[in-house]
Amino acid sequence: MIHTRALTKDFTVGRGEAVHAVRGVSIDIEPGELVAVLGPNGAGKTTLMRMLTTLISPTSGEATVAGHDIATHPARVRRRIGYVGQGNGAGHTQRVHDELYTQGEIYGLDRRAARTRADELIEALDLGALRERKVSDLSGGQRRRLDVALGLVHAPPLLFLDEPSTGLDPQNRANLWEHILRLRERHGMTVVLTTHYLDEADTMAERVVIVDHGRVIADDTAEALKTKLAGDRLTVGSPDVRTLSRLAEALPGARDLASSGERLELRVSDAPTAAAELLFAARDAGVPVTAVQSHRPTLDDVFLTLTGRSLREESSEVSK
């Protein structure tokens, strides 16, 4: 569905100073996949998506999207993709039904078909009570659902969502996702989304592409990324941390040991087994253990392992 080869975008800012927003990205996405592109703000996610949706042309490299080359046949690509951008797609002075009707006309539906399609989507995305409402009078969550509806008018085989749930409260986010996943199931759509919400990429996507400084630095299922790149974390409390860390070092796959006060933290490949082993070893050595806690890694741990930086901190800094 998407094939890119060495896709690159440079921007010139100020006096000939080049910003390498996307550097040589090569990815392949097959029909039916649900892929999250994850990365900190400024990583190049949006630039990548703007190239794939034909909004901007790449500096170099190539890409085929929905069967057509983005550089030579942008019009054919546009016909086959749906796009929900970061902003609000619906015009603020327009009414909900009018905007969906116009979108239908744009994709070549006749009057009746455009009207029927608008009604279907209003139904599917729970916008029934808002049919004749002006877009500027809608709440953030309602607008976002309308944006998704606009992206789906022509039942595209491929849907792009650029930070679909940014700015929504948890309830609205869950609600939006429910709609997206149901529609995807019904139409067998391929979905590509960008996000900086770790949990969203983790729970919703079947495949996570991590982008940093314009490059793809990891690409796999969330589970595989976490197991391969981060590993479990174990936190153990003890008044004798020093002896405990000596014992912990002997555990299989143990690394990144760090102690503070009466607490020892380390990474292991399999936390529950390692915890049991460590408890036995501690009892044999006469070291008292006050608490044991194991954590499955998050995608933030994966990002931390890959870059030495925390994604959570970077995102929250920007949102301040």
Place this chain on the structure above:
Amino acid sequence: MSTLVRDTRIVMARELRPVRRDPFSVIFGMVQPLVFLGLFGPLLVGSLGGQAGVLGGSVWQWFVPAILVMTALFGTSATGANLLFEFQTGAHERMLVTPLSRPALLIGRALKEMVPLAGQAVIIVLVMTPFGFRPHPGGALIGLALLAVFGIGLGSLSYALAIAVRKQDWMFWAVQQTLIFPLMLLSGMLLPLETGPSWMRVAARFDPLAYVVDAERALFAGEWSADVAWGWVAALTTAAVGLAVGIRAMVRSAE
């Protein structure tokens, strides 16, 4: 070509829908010209009304056609702000990802400018008739058509300006205001240039608005003079240049 016509119609219909749903928005676009008509008109009558030679038979006959041009000037030169808003919200970006032809995105918007403009002009003519304004029917119709063509050009230029300053949106009003006041004063719209210094009359020759104003005055009086022809030249040139500049800007508006 047929795609362009089809897409232009879709864009125009979309632009007109809020106007149709809320026709009173047309009235709001008339506030400034009505203020001039109500507050400046009587002053004009008071100070120049006696000098029949300067203004012709009736002051209203001289002033109302100019106010129609002013409506076009204020309304269509501000319309870029609507596009600027759609840049900010993301609505324009959504359009750019659809198969709509890029030129249609501009032409449809520019053609739409005719509709509120014609509505406003008709209202002003109707309101002023009881005060002694007597438009020549045939001339008035041609005058409205001339205004529509000029409005398409000015609207296109306003959209082009909006696209050019989309990353520093405050610039839009700064540029728009800086341009429309000299254009307006040099056109002889508010006060006859005949009473001003000669350099102003020379400068007015480079103001397309001046030709449009003269043509409207002639048309509404039913005079078929060379002023009418020059007015059409000015309006058609403005439309051609506006559309060319606007389409170029629109095609590049995604970057």
